[in-house]
Amino acid sequence: MSEVGSDRSISVVLADDNVIIREGVRAMLARERDLEIVGVAEDYDTLVAVADEAAPQVVVSDIRMPPAFQSEGIDACKEIRKRHPGTGVVILSQFDDPDYAIKLLSEGAAGYAYLLKDRIAEGDQLAQAIRAVASGGSSLDPSIVDAMLRPVTASTDGLSPDDEALLAMLAEGKPIKAIAAVRKTTAAAASNDVDRLFATLAEGASAGAAGAVRRLRVLHEAIVTREEQGESLSRLLPGGVAAKLLAEGRGVGETERLTVTVVMSDIRGYSTIAEHADPSRLAGQLNAHRSAMNRAIIDFHGTVMQYVGDAVMAVFGAPAPSAAHADDALEASMAMHEAQHAVNRGWEEEGLPVFDLGIGLSTGDVAAALLGSEERVEYSVVGDAVNLSQRLQQLAAPGQVVISEPTWELLSQRPTDAEHLAPELVKGRDTPVAPWRIGPL
Known part of the structure; x- marks a missing residue:
């Protein structure tokens, strides 16, 4: 049952009741x-x-396996996670139904991935997902994200484009007054339009029209489950992004310009720690570290953008603009150091290596957008502030925070123990920077 290779490091158990699919996936992964x-x-x-x-x-x-061919794969993986916390899970499915993703991610997205079988042969998508969940990351097929964002899909089953738009607003949970504002009419007129729409659908359903029956069912499910879908989507996208996309209906590639403060943290000496650590224990430590950083960032209104190896990137002032983004970013950075200190104390008692952080802050204009391709989609911010925050964290010793000059200028209360560093060039920039350094904290 076991195939051992001395040059391999991520152990995987593969489950599918179809032996052809199972062996095909096994052969695909054997190349990695x-x-x-x-x-x-x-x-x-x-x-x-x-x-x-x-x-x-x-x-x-797989999702559906014996004995009942319902959701045994997801249920088994949930049970495995209870017995072995930190185990990564990749679900392979032929179903692009968001309900399965919601069931899988009901307790959070960390360490979970959901991919469609008919696309895993494209590139190394499956291998990338395995690597991501092994270190506490997550991955979701873009078609599932799309289904969550658009719980009611347009069609031409006897409804006019105007009725389609009205149906979509009802499914989104918009109240009558909001619908009236969008349609530039009175609340009474909007209410009449809704009554007429339901009468049309009910008449079609009574006559046995499949399209009308389907629409009533889909509308009911959308209204009942929309909050649950939004909560699950919010675990996959940075905080506040799911709600913003649901409210605005924005598509992939649409950008907006924002002034933000970017925070980048990095674990000092991580490569040495990884060299000597047990991989499964290290994955558990990474998951605990990221969870602590996530709470500290969210507590100060930040958005966790991504985890890159042992680095954590967050942004303040996106997706919702904020005048206090610099202050919030500095407060969150200090909270991140405090949170990691607390986690370290527990690890010391267990005899585990501790994580020491260096953090960089940079403020500037960025373009924010949902970016990606058929294989992957994510919310991103792009601009010089992102690159500079990464360079500044390299100047931070363990326990320190290094702040760019634009960030320093925006602070309402500047730390009295900060040290103004001499101007110097950092990698990738033509203009010298003269940042401020705080700590160790």
């Missing part, structure tokens, strides 16, 4: 030198048992 298949399974009971025996870092599973 850093992945090791340590077990296979074909149903719920076997998957849980194999995972208990092999203790893999990642489980790759």
Whole structure:
């Protein structure tokens, strides 16, 4: 049941009741030198048992398997995560139904991925997802994101474009007054339009029109589940982004210009820690670290943008503009150091290596957008402030925060113990920077 390769480091258990698919995926992953298949399974009971025996870092599973062919794969992976916290999960499915993704991600997205089977042969999407969840990251097929953002899809089943627009607003949960404002009419007129729309759908449903029945069912499901979908989507996209996209209906590639403060943190000496650490324990530490950083950032109105290896990137002032983005970013940076100190104390008691952080802050104009391709979509900010924050964190010793001059100028209260550094060139820039350094904290 086990295939061991000395040059591989991420252990994987693979589950699918279809032996052709299972062996095809096994052969695909065998080409990746850093992945090791340590077990296979074909149903719920076997998957849980194999995972208990092999203790893999990642489980790759189908959704529907024996005995009932419902959601055994997801249920088994949930059980495995209870028994072995930190195990990464990749669900392979032929269904682009967001309900399955919602079930999978009901307790958070960290360490979970949901991919469609008919697209895993494109590039190295599956291998990338395995690597991502092994270190606490997540991945979701863009078609699932699209389904969550657009719970009611347009069609031409007997409704006019005007009725289609009205149906979409109802599914979004817009109240009558909001609908009236969009349609530039009175609330009474909007209410009449809604009554007429439901009468049309009800008449079609009574006559047995499949389109009308389907629309009533979809509308009901959209209204009932929209909040749940929004919550799950918000676990996959940075804080506030899901709500903003749902409210504005913005598409991939549409940008907006914002002035923000970017925070970039990095673990000092991480490569040395990783060299000597057990990979599964290290993945658990990374997950705990990211969770602590996430809470500190969100507490001060920040948006966690991405995790890149041992680095954490956050932005303040996006997706919603904020006049206090520089102050919030500095407060969050100090809270990040404090949170990591608290986590370190627990690790010291367990005999685990501690993480020491260096943090950089930079303020400037950025373009914010939902960017990506068919393989992956993510909310991003692009601009010099992003690059500079990464360079500034390199100037920070453990426990320090290094702040750009524009950020310093925007602070309402400037730390009295800050040190103004001499101007110097940093990699990738033609203009010298003269930042301020605070700490160690």
